Amino acid sequence: xxxTSQRTDSDDVMRLSSGIALEEIVRPDEGLISxxxxxDSEVYELEQERIFARGWFFVGHESExxxxxxxxxxxxxxxxxxxxxxxxxxxxxFLNSCRHRGMRVCRTDRENASFLRCPYHGWAYKNNGExxxxxxxxxxxxxxxxxxxxxxxxxxxxxxxxxxxxATWDPQxxxxxxxxGDMKYYLDLIFNRTGGVKVLGTPQIWDVETGWKFATDxxxxxxxxxxxxxxxxxxxxxxNDPDFASHGTMVVAEEGHIxxxxxxAPTDEYAFMGLPQKLRDQMPEHLTPEQVxxxxxxxxxxxxxxxxxxxxxxxSSGTLGQRDVPFLNLRLEVPISPTRTRMWSWLLIDVDADPxxxxxxxxxxxxxxxxxxxxDQDDMExxxxxxxASLGPAARKHSLHHTMGIHRPLDESWPGPGRAYADSYxxxxxxxxxxxxxxxMTSGWSDAxxxxxx
Amino acid sequence: xxxxYVAVCAVDELREGFLSKHEVEGRxxxxxxxxxxIHVYDAxxxxxxxxxxxxxxxxxxxVECPMHGARFRADASGEVVKxxxxxxxxxxxxxxxxxNVEVLVDWxxx
Numbered sequence: 318x319x320x321t322s323q324r325t326d327s328d329d330v331m332r333l334s335s336g337i338a339l340e341e342i343v344r345p346d347e348g349l350i351s352x353x354x355x356x357d358s359e360v361y362e363l364e365q366e367r368i369f370a371r372g373w374f375f376v377g378h379e380s381e382x383x384x385x386x387x388x389x390x391x392x393x394x395x396x397x398x399x400x401x402x403x404x405x406x407x408x409x410x411f412l413n414s415c416r417h418r419g420m421r422v423c424r425t426d427r428e429n430a431s432f433l434r435c436p437y438h439g440w441a442y443k444n445n446g447e448x449x450x451x452x453x454x455x456x457x458x459x460x461x462x463x464x465x466x467x468x469x470x471x472x473x474x475x476x477x478x479x480x481x482x483x484a485t486w487d488p489q490x491x492x493x494x495x496x497x498g499d500m501k502y503y504l505d506l507i508f509n510r511t512g513g514v515k516v517l518g519t520p521q522i523w524d525v526e527t528g529w530k531f532a533t534d535x536x537x538x539x540x541x542x543x544x545x546x547x548x549x550x551x552x553x554x555x556x557n558d559p560d561f562a563s564h565g566t567m568v569v570a571e572e573g574h575i576x577x578x579x580x581x582a583p584t585d586e587y588a589f590m591g592l593p594q595k596l597r598d599q600m601p602e603h604l605t606p607e608q609v610x611x612x613x614x615x616x617x618x619x620x621x622x623x624x625x626x627x628x629x630x631x632x633s634s635g636t637l638g639q640r641d642v643p644f645l646n647l648r649l650e651v652p653i654s655p656t657r658t659r660m661w662s663w664l665l666i667d668v669d670a671d672p673x674x675x676x677x678x679x680x681x682x683x684x685x686x687x688x689x690x691x692x693d694q695d696d697m698e699x700x701x702x703x704x705x706a707s708l709g710p711a712a713r714k715h716s717l718h719h720t721m722g723i724h725r726p727l728d729e730s731w732p733g734p735g736r737a738y739a740d741s742y743x744x745x746x747x748x749x750x751x752x753x754x755x756x757x758m759t760s761g762w763s764d765a766x767x768x769x770x771x
Numbered sequence: 772x773x774x775x776y777v778a779v780c781a782v783d784e785l786r787e788g789f790l791s792k793h794e795v796e797g798r799x800x801x802x803x804x805x806x807x808x809i810h811v812y813d814a815x816x817x818x819x820x821x822x823x824x825x826x827x828x829x830x831x832x833x834v835e836c837p838m839h840g841a842r843f844r845a846d847a848s849g850e851v852v853k854x855x856x857x858x859x860x861x862x863x864x865x866x867x868x869x870x871n872v873e874v875l876v877d878w879x880x881x
Contacts, residue, residue: 385827404827431827432837443826449837450821678810686791 328755331759333359339758345751346721348744352707354754355528355717361655367758368624369394371487373424373496376400376410377672378663385617386429392651392659393472393484399423402480403445404431410468415440416448417450422469422520422612422615427519433469441474442469474556479508480515483622489762499734500574503620506608507628507645511599511667512588514645517679520663523688527700528707529625529652530754532660535696536619536648537575537750540721540742541564554634554691556582562617565741568644573753575746581616581632588613591632591643593674596667607732610649616643621746623652623753635681642674644682656704662687719744719751774877782870785809790845792824796876800863803845805832811865811874812849816841818856833854834860 330338342351343467353359374393381389388401389768390413415422422433422442424520432449434441439452446469450463469746472484476493478501483493490496497504508514525532525718534539539562549555565579581587589597589612600609615636618630627648632641649661664682666675685692722743730739738745779793785804792814793800799814801823810833814823821838829835833852834843841856842850849860864875 431829431835432840433842435844439838442835450826452838 319751331363333357335411339755342716343751343755344721345748346715347672348523348718348748349716350719350751351713351716353713355530356655356704356708357713358655363758364652366394369396369652370487371490371757371762372624373474373476373483373485373490373493373622374484375390375622376484377625378516378647379408379477379482382408382418383385384429386431387427388430388444389427390423390425394486394654395713396486397421398472398484399433399469401444401554405445406444406473408482409444409446410472410475410482411446412472414687415450416467416469422473427541429478446471464709480506480513481508483626487762491762497622498571499572500570500576500620500622502566502608502734503576504568504622506604506612507620507630508665509603510612511592511596511603511669513668515668516668517675519662520647520661521687522662523660524653525660525697525700526656526657526674527658527697527704528656529658531648531700531703532650532696533621533625533750534747535700535737537567537577537607537621537746539565539567539579539619541699544701546692548695549691552637554637560742563740565615565617566728566731567741567743567746568731568733569736569737569746569749570571571623573750574621575623575749576620577613577618577741577746578611579741580614585602586640587632590615590618590630590639592667593671594672597668597737598667611733613626624751624757631685631687633685635684636679642677643683644678644686646682646686654721656708662693719747720735723748727763774784774875776866776868776873778868778871778873779811779865780872782809782867782872787870788828789824790828790834791824795874800874801834802826802872803834805845807832808866809867809872810845810847810849811863811872812843813861813863814848815861816856817858817860 330340332338355628360547368411376391378394382402385402385404385406388399391398391400399413401409413421414515417440420435420436420437422435431444432441441449442451448464448467472486473488474485476483542562544561562579565577567577569575588689589672600612616632629646634641645665647663651659653659666678688695722745725738725743728737728739772823778793779795785791787804791802799822801812801814803810816823816836818841819838822856828845832845834845839855842852843860849862851859867871
């Protein structure tokens with residue numbers, strides 16, 4: 318019996334060791350997604366090679382490392398990484414692992430350093446990756462230590478859009494510009510709306526006992542809000558209307574790159590993402606007239622750059638009975654094991670924001686999102702329970718259900734790029750995400766990229 | 772005085788906030804350029820004998836050895852800011868003349 322998943326020549330499908338083909342158990346076109354892919358260790362291992370070794374992953378925002386020598390530790394895919402601005406000011410991303418024995422070279426969350434010294438044997442690297450000394454160097458004979466070829470391992474490609482830094486380990490991956498494709502239009506709408514955004518403080522990082530895809534699925538899901546977060550409805554923080562978040566547009570910008578643009582109450586307070594007038598006034602300088610008109614109708618937006626990076630542009634009240642205040646939150650899920658995921662959460666603020674608005678936005682974010690936020694608390698309970706309840710041998714035989722809006726017509730009048738649907742309740746974006754997942758799991762880059770509708 | 776001043780490099784080549792590496796009369800030296808001035812040291816870390824190389828000055832005013840993290844004041848003293856080094860950097864007498872940094876090459880000691 319085969320113990321490894323493989324692609325057979327005879328039928329050109331990806332088979333798991335049990336003989337079952339992924340194509341049989343994951344059918345995005347029909348909205349049927351096997352529970353196995355959320356918790357199965359074999360699928361998880363396959364994802365490491367097929368997705369995390371190949372895709373483009375969010376590393377951080379340029380504003381997190383403004384000065385030469387600034388560095389923070391991150392993950393690229395599932396590998397530990399160092400996100401650093403070298404002494405010459407160039408942004409670089411390296412595998413956080415010594416070339417000698419593999420020890421993590423940088424063991425802090427953040428610091429300013431010209432040199433990175435491995436704590437194990439003392440190999441020391443410059444912050445541009447160059448190996449300076451292997452320590453005890455006099456004990457190497459001539460030719461035993463090729464320092465020039467033993468620098469820190471850099472990512473294969475690095476790309477930046479709107480200050481968002483992405484990296485991939487795969488030299489064959491298309492450039493970031495091509496990978497993002499039409500998603501750039503929407504990234505610009507959110508991140509380039511004013512004179513720039515910056516990270517406020519440091520990201521919150523915590524682990525959740527969930528398969529990572531339960532969380533990614535949730536970040537493109539408007540219709541869970543009324544139910545999963547019903548305590549907020551009861552407290553008057555959300556409208557008491559099951560359809561309140563259904564009146565927007567969902568967009569598949571590229572297969573897997575998906576977003577929601579949702580209006581709030583029909584008042585000026587909820588126009589232009591709820592931003593203060595000073596920031597609204599900057600939009601025409603930075604966005605096209607078409608994007609400005611789009612922004613006017615947006616109070617809430619959730620977007621995903623495939624596979625695991627999200628933005629949340631939301632409005633909520635930080636204090637009961639107070640007015641709603643907008644905030645911009647970045648999210649990343651990094652799988653730790655089939656059933657454990659490290660969550661990353663950043664708060665961003667427009668660089669030209671006034672201090673009072675910045676404080677209100679900060680307060681609203683910490684009370685609603687992040688590990689102690691009301692929304693995240695509810696979501697984590699769902700992700701963890703979905704994971705636990707999908708682990709057993711009986712549950713694993715059954716698919717999860719993603720059929721809402723399978724027959725929903727496209728909104729041909731939508732002015733922006735991508736496939737748009739004039740309804741924010743549906744599973745069109747989730748099906749697109751799983752279609753992209755299947756392409757990565759079963760195809761090479763040329764097939765995975767062809768972008769057609771499935 | 773048994774020596775003479777020898778040009779090491781042009782001041783224009785130096786960058787404030789950085790340590791640069793040079794050779795003069797067969798000896799490896801480093802030059803720290805700070806907001807307060809230009810200082811020349813022997814390139815050998817007094818702790819480990821590691822040969823210091825070009826680098827950014829820590830906080831604009833300290834020389835750091837990559838090998839064990841010893842830090843030295845990038846001033847006329849070269850004294851230790853943080854261990855493991857116990858002795859200061861060897862400070863070489865220097866001056867700026869005609870747009871060049873010059874060090875005193877003392878033929879008895881150099």
